[in-house]
Amino acid sequence: xxxxxxxxxxxxxxxxxxxxxxxxxxxxxxxxxxxxxxxxxxxxxxxxxxxxxxxxxxxxxxxxxxxxxxxxxxxxxxxxxxxxxxxxxxxxxxxxxxxxxxxxxxxxxxxxxxxxxxxxxxxxxxxxxxxxxxxxxxxxxxxxxxxxxxxxxxxxxxxxxxxxxxxxxxxxxxxxxxxxxxxxxxxxxxxxxxxxxxxxxxxxxxxxxxxxxxxxxxxxxxxxxxxxxxxxxxxxxxxxxxxxxxxxxxxxxxxxxxxxxxxxxxxxxxxxxxxxxxxxxxxxxxxxxxxxxxxxxxxxxxx
Numbered sequence: 001x002x003x004x005x006x007x008x009x010x011x012x013x014x015x016x017x018x019x020x021x022x023x024x025x026x027x028x029x030x031x032x033x034x035x036x037x038x039x040x041x042x043x044x045x046x047x048x049x050x051x052x053x054x055x056x057x058x059x060x061x062x063x064x065x066x067x068x069x070x071x072x073x074x075x076x077x078x079x080x081x082x083x084x085x086x087x088x089x090x091x092x093x094x095x096x097x098x099x100x101x102x103x104x105x106x107x108x109x110x111x112x113x114x115x116x117x118x119x120x121x122x123x124x125x126x127x128x129x130x131x132x133x134x135x136x137x138x139x140x141x142x143x144x145x146x147x148x149x150x151x152x153x154x155x156x157x158x159x160x161x162x163x164x165x166x167x168x169x170x171x172x173x174x175x176x177x178x179x180x181x182x183x184x185x186x187x188x189x190x191x192x193x194x195x196x197x198x199x200x201x202x203x204x205x206x207x208x209x210x211x212x213x214x215x216x217x218x219x220x221x222x223x224x225x226x227x228x229x230x231x232x233x234x235x236x237x238x239x240x241x242x243x244x245x246x247x248x249x250x251x252x253x254x255x256x257x258x259x260x261x262x263x264x265x266x267x268x269x270x271x272x273x274x275x276x277x278x279x280x281x282x283x284x285x286x287x288x289x290x291x292x293x294x295x296x297x298x299x300x301x302x303x
Contacts (some may be wrong), residue, residue: 036090147253175228
C-alpha cells in the first residue's frame, strides 16, 4: 500500500513532508509525493492555452524538485505530477493503491494547530480512504516515528468500533493506544456556585459512565489478534473545546485518530460538528478514518 502526500511550492508543504515521512517510517509503506496541475474543463487548440498549460507543468516540476530537496534523506519516495480539475480529486487519483492521503493545514490559521483549507475540507467530504492532516508549521526530529496513537472517544454508538480501528493503527506502528474523551463543561464563577451541586453530581455520573465505557472498549482491544502494547484512557474537561484538549497531555510523536460522523457516507470520511471542533484544536497530527474501516477486527489504515 502507499501513502500519498499532497505538495505545493509553499511553506506549509514542509509540514506535509515531515508528517508523510514520519508515517512512512512508522507504517513501513511506500510514499508518493504528488503535485496537482489544473486541467482545463474543455480541450482547446488555442496557442495561449497550450502555453499556459506548459507553464503550469513547469511550475509543478519545480515544486517536485523542491520536495525532493526537502524530504528527509532516509525516506524513499516517488514524485509525480498529477493532472486534474481539482486538487482533491487529483490526490485521490494519484495512486489507486493508496491507503492514506497526507495533507497540510491552511496558512490562514493558528500556528501549531490543524487548520482546514478548501482542499482539506473537500477531501473530508469525499475521500474513501483515511486522511492525515499536519498542524500548521508541523516539524519533527530526524528519523521520527509515531510514538502513541490517541483515539477521540465519545462513548457513542460507533465509539468502540473507532477504538478498534485506532488499535489497528497503533499495532501497525508498534506503539501504545490511548482513548481520550473531551468534554466541554462550563462551571460558574466562585461567587455564583451556590445551588450548582446537582450540576456537579451530573458531571461525576457522566465521568463514571464514560470511564466505564472506555474500559469496556479497551477490554475488546485486548482481545484483538494484534493489540497495541500499552492501553490507557483519559478525559479532558474545559469550558471550551480548546481548553478540553489542552487538559490532556500530548507527547511528541502523538497522532490523534478521529472517526467520521454517523450522518456521512459509510464508505468515506465526513466530519461531524464535534469531530470538526476536535480537529480544529488538535495540537498534533490528526487521522480521520471512514466508518467503514471500523468494521474489521484488526483493521489497517486503509480499512
